[in-house]
Amino acid sequence: MRVDAVRGRRVLVGDTFRPATVVVRDGRVAAVEDLDHDVAGEVLEAPDAAYVVPGVVDTHVHVNEPGRTEWEGFASATRAAALGGVTTLVDMPLNAIPPTTTVAHLRLKQAAARGQLAVDVGFWGGAVPGNLADLAPLWDAGVLGFKCFLSPSGVDEFPPLDATELRAALREVARFDGLMIVHAEDPAVLAAAPQRPGGSYGDFVRSRPHEAETAAIRLVLDGARETGARVHVLHLSSARAVPMIADARAEGLPVTVETCPHYLVFAAEDxxxxxxxxxxxxxxxxxxxxxxxxxxxxxxxxxxxxxDHSPATAEEKGRGDGDLQQAWGGIAGLQVGFAAMATEARRRGIPLESVARWMTRNTADLVGFGHKGRIAVGADADLAVYDPGVDLTVDATALAHRNPISAYDGVRLRGAVTHAVVRGDLVDRARPDPAWGRQLERE
Incomplete structure (x- = not known):
């Protein structure tokens, strides 16, 4: 159903929640008016206690189609996104087969996505050994940047860059002012760490020590300093890297950083x-x-x-029969990420407007989507209604992503996304429509 306005007493306009009526025309925000502004047509009325925020822009999602669609696909991933208030996602270049490392592979990915999108979707390209000449054509074809690994990715078709290859890729990306996004773990540190088999999470953490991240991030920052390339550190889990990142920012290096809900909600000892x-x-x-x-x-x-939604089949997640060294690594949390963050932030006394900024405007700005991630005239009418009074205990079997496995299974969330609007279309929670979503290219 198309809506002509969304009205609520707590609408995030800029950095402040205030009473407002968001007027929608042709899929965009036409005006932000007072609460009692009269609008002809369909009006979504948010409950008094609920918050209206921009739709979440999730820039780190592994859809895996084509090639590993049994792990996840565009239809199931974007349905989960829509139900969780994610109105835009950006697909990672792996673990699809083939990976998005050439323009021809990008076209295969785009063809696979056609007609299956319940939300808007953009694409990352990949930087791997031997595809240096493909980076500029991929950029010209509309990818939002390039992902690389510094240690094995887990799939043979997406190998890591060594230090020399990373420098070469950064120089090339800097030439056309692209963005390099990096899975930063150092392979030498990982190789030297104890790899004890079994089900102990503590042993698994010791096999991926803090130093693996700090050493790799230092290499990335040195590369940015040498080449001038824009770099983005993916899924930061080690806070020990924060001081060097802060120093790099103070130095003026073009570096940005992300983390994930699972690092902010869970703790290894639990x-x-x-x-x-x-x-x-x-x-x-x-x-x-x-x-x-x-x-x-x-x-x-x-x-x-x-x-960093990275699901897999039960067979892959259960590989090794509980041996964490063998099981596929990845958290499935696309549908519940915003609610989980809001719940934990509330427990810590952190305002919801901060959570919204980290998951909407800042992610949209990372990929240059100035028309996403904000409630402002001219922006896409992508909105989510979050009701803190609706308690939800997550049931992994009821989530919309393809395989019913999630670290959030059984977690009680104090609040839930109850409605989402994708460019003026109200999401039918019983059956999100795959006709809503568009494929996005770099602006």
Missing amino acids: VPHAAPQFKCCPPIRDAGNRDDLWAALEAGIIDCVVS
């Missing part, structure tokens, strides 16, 4: 034994580290929060 649904790389760390990540967010050193 993870059950042999629970591969919690395995991710880099890992969930201890509660003190979690507190430090929240502090870095509040200080503006970490810019944004994204899901």
Whole structure:
């Protein structure tokens, strides 16, 4: 159903919640009026206690189609997104087969997505050994930047860059002012760490120590300093890297940083034994580290929060029968990420407007989507209604992503996304429409 306005007593306009009526025309925000502004047509009335925020822009999602669609696909991923208030997502270049490392592979990805999107979707390209000449054509074809790994990615078709290859890729990306986004774990540190098999999450964390992140991030920052390339650190889990990132910012290096809800909600000491649904790389760390990540967010050193939704089949997640060294690493949390963040922020006394900024405007700005992630005249009419009075206990089997496995299973959320609007279309929660979504290119 098309809506002509969304009205609420707590609408996030700029950095402040205030009573407002958001007038919608042709899929965009036509005006932001007073609460009692009269609008002809369909008006979505938010409950008095609910908040109206911009639709979440999740810039880190593994859709895996084509090639590994049994892990996740565009239809299931975007349906989960829509139900969780995510109105725009950006697809990672792996774990699809083929990966998005050439223009031809990008076209295959775009063809696979056609007609399956319940929300808007953009695409990252990939930087791997041997595809240096493909980076500029991919940029010209509309990708939003390039992902690389510095350690093995987990799939053979997306190998990591060594230090020399990283420098070459950064120089090339700097030439056309692109963006390099980096999975920053150092392979030498990982190789030297103890790799004890079994179901102990503590042992798994020790196999991916803080130093793996800090060493790799230092390499990335040195590369940015040398080449002038814009760099973005993906899924920061170690707060020990925060001081060097702050120093790099003070130096003027063009670096941005993200973290994820699972690093901010969970703590390693609370993870059950042999629970591969919690395995991710880099890992969930201890509660003190979690507190430090929240502090870095509040200080503006970490810019944004994204899901890093990386689901897999039960067979892959259960590989090794509880051995965390063998199980596939990835957290499935696309549908519940915003509500989980809002719940934890509320517990910590952090205002919802901060959570919204980290997950909407800041992520939209990262990829240059000035028409997303804000409630402002001319922006896309992408909106979510979050009601803190609706308690929800997550049931992984009821989530819309393809495989019913999630670290959030059984977690009680104090609040839920009850409505979402994608460019003026109200999401039918019973059946999000795959005709709503558009494929986005770099502006």
